[in-house]
Amino acid sequence: MTITTAPLAELAKEARMGGEGTESTRREVRRIDLSDFAARKREIAEQLWSAARDIGFFQVVNHGIAQSQIDGAFAAAERFFALPDDVKAQWPLRRNAGWESKAQVRPSTRTPDQKESYQITVPRMQGLWPSEQELPGFKQEVLAFERECWSLGMQILSCFAWKLGFAEDFFDKAHDPASPGYQSTLRMLHYFGVDEGSLQGQPGIWRAGAHTDYDSLTLLFQKKGQGGLQVLPGKEMESQEWTSVEPDEGVITCNIGDMLMRWSDDVLPSNFHRVRCPRPGEYMGPRYSLAFFCQANEEAIIEGPLKKYPPISGGDYLRERITANFAKY
16 A cells, blocks of 8 residues: 655645634534434434534534533643643643643644643653642543543544444544554643733734644533634635634534545545634633544554545654644644
């Protein structure tokens, strides 16, 4: 099998998406109930497939991750980001693991995102964990949450595997946490609070510039009252009509990533989203979110049933995308 090393088309598409665009309330991001999953799997799979094919985004409820565990993960993130920068700098970002601040420059904006993040990619965390003295219980809580996210991600991906004609455990094997090539990542995000008017009126400044995700599937946890997420289905790409997705307790916002778009021969769209800065009269404080990226293992080969694109390994794919976003990493 020949593995592609050609430049990725996804990068050229992303570079076109830095404008303000307009906002629309006419689009629905569907909520899908995952309760009684085993008995309702075929029904749930059809609902997920329909929503994903339509706009690439959907939300899930009754997903099985306890709210207390989500709240604990947010509290852990806030404890981490409250540490002084010179302490967090002990754990610098390398190979998609560790801490960075204002280091992500999107191809769409060419300006730094107004945030810091701490990324947990389990096999790559040597030397990147805070000690028990610095953050008691942090590692244990974060790893437990990471595994819950992986389990939910694989449950959802098994529905897409079935619809694509793959074995239902196909994506479990391609994202196997027992492999040293495991690349799925839990990303803790802290968007900086702003003063009234400090960022408004400055074109090209975003909490997170327009982008698609590199992965197979993203699970995004948001805190109620801390909005700003906007989504853009591909059919509105030229007109850039953005729709806001407000946070709600117990709701996980999901989106198809570029890896799964390739695996589906473009049947499932990986569409744009961004986090805008707050406007006058809105909440101006810090914004926290947690994103779990189901990313194919380094050794996994991404190739759709129809072979629309040349095969590429998960490791090569992720390296190209990270290089385009984090020039110094």
